Amino acid sequence: MFTDVQRKMIENGVRNLEIFGYSGKVTEENILTHPFFSKYFKKELENCLGEGYDKDIKGLLSVIEKRSKTA
Numbered sequence: 001m002f003t004d005v006q007r008k009m010i011e012n013g014v015r016n017l018e019i020f021g022y023s024g025k026v027t028e029e030n031i032l033t034h035p036f037f038s039k040y041f042k043k044e045l046e047n048c049l050g051e052g053y054d055k056d057i058k059g060l061l062s063v064i065e066k067r068s069k070t071a
Helices: 004-022 035-047 054-070
Strands: none
Touching: 004 035, 004 054, 035 054
16 A cells, blocks of 8 residues: 555654653554544644655655544
């Protein structure tokens, strides 16, 4: 479902949130659906637009948008 680049972005997003104190709470699954985690991850992704991975970033942003509407 996800490209290798997208998986790496998700892993990095989880790692960053763990550094901020959410260790054990944020996962590769809920970073795309949890209201706070997905909002943080979305902002992190948007800040990376224009750095060469726009297709992967836009794909993840689309997933976050779709999942937030069904949550």
